[in-house]
Amino acid sequence: MSTKKINSEQGHWLLAKMGKRVLRPGGRKLTETLIQNLEITSKDSIVEFAPGMGYTAQLILNKRPLQYSGIELNEEAAQRLQQHINTPSQKIFNTSAAQTGLEQLSQTKVIGEAMLSMQVDARKSEIIQEAYRILKPEGLYGIHELGLKPENISENSKREVQQNLAKAIHVNARPLTKEEWCQLLQKEGFKIKSIQESPMDLLKLKRIIEDEGFWRTLKIMFNIFTHPKAKEKILIMKNTFKKYESHLTSFAIVAEK
Numbered sequence: 001m002s003t004k005k006i007n008s009e010q011g012h013w014l015l016a017k018m019g020k021r022v023l024r025p026g027g028r029k030l031t032e033t034l035i036q037n038l039e040i041t042s043k044d045s046i047v048e049f050a051p052g053m054g055y056t057a058q059l060i061l062n063k064r065p066l067q068y069s070g071i072e073l074n075e076e077a078a079q080r081l082q083q084h085i086n087t088p089s090q091k092i093f094n095t096s097a098a099q100t101g102l103e104q105l106s107q108t109k110v111i112g113e114a115m116l117s118m119q120v121d122a123r124k125s126e127i128i129q130e131a132y133r134i135l136k137p138e139g140l141y142g143i144h145e146l147g148l149k150p151e152n153i154s155e156n157s158k159r160e161v162q163q164n165l166a167k168a169i170h171v172n173a174r175p176l177t178k179e180e181w182c183q184l185l186q187k188e189g190f191k192i193k194s195i196q197e198s199p200m201d202l203l204k205l206k207r208i209i210e211d212e213g214f215w216r217t218l219k220i221m222f223n224i225f226t227h228p229k230a231k232e233k234i235l236i237m238k239n240t241f242k243k244y245e246s247h248l249t250s251f252a253i254v255a256e257k
């Protein structure tokens with residue numbers, strides 16, 4: 001699939017087109033917890049994998065880190081970000097998080113949200129290995145990703161959730177259980193420092209207001225109701241999330257090199 005133009009067939013870009021800025025499963029609050037747990041200071045060189053619409057980038061930049069690098073695969077999204085983030089100490093690179101081109105042992109923190117979930121397992125590992133390679137010893141890697149529950153979910157249910165999610169959001173979403181996410185990080189050498197869980201309420205009205213604020217929510221609703229094709233696709237997404245509500249969740253994990 002081309003990563004040049006934003007493909008609004010994909011659930012996250014469709015929502016972005018409707019005005020949504022928070023595109024991660026645990027919402028703004030889980031992002032804020034993750035950022036708090038990463039303890040970002042003005043001494044940090046921090047890399048964000050997949051900044052997307054730049055929402056978390058702004059939260060990070062508010063902490064005035066020494067250096068910020070955003071690694072965004074999609075060319076159009078990267079170009080949009082570059083319009084606001086482009087100084088010697090704040091850069092956006094249009095490349096894959098699996099191959100950032102950054103120097104090894106050069107970073108103190110890495111953060112990535114809602115981007116590992118959309119990779120096959122081998123690619124997830126490549127991206128985690130890249131985070132490990134660029135981090136200094138004791139550096140922190142924070143992720144915020146789509147989760148599956150309960151821990152002992154059957155293989156059949158897992159497959160059903162993954163297949164139906166993929167159909168609804170037009171992205172090969174492959175969420176994992178808490179233990180599976182932890183094992184994936186540990187396999188590449190990370191130690192787990194903290195784990196937070198939050199419901200996967202991305203398209204519930206209460207969460208949209210929490211994430212986007214009242215006026216932006218009104219704007220998003222207006223956009224959805226005046227774009228019938230988008231509305232139909234978003235309703236399919238919402239119904240799929242509802243159908244698998246008992247199996248879907250989100251995790252924010254901080255791991256240490």
Ligand SMILES: C[S@@+](CC[C@H](N)C(=O)[O-])C[C@H]1O[C@@H](n2cnc3c(N)ncnc32)[C@H](O)[C@@H]1O
Nearest residue numbers: 012023024050052072073074096097113114115
């Ligand atoms: C669901 S959006 C999440 C965006 C943002 N992190 C957020 O939480 O709002 C997924 C993003 O991951 C980016 N992406 C997917 N694979 C990537 C990769 N291998 N390297 C860098 N970015 C990637 C996509 O272009 C898109 O911006």
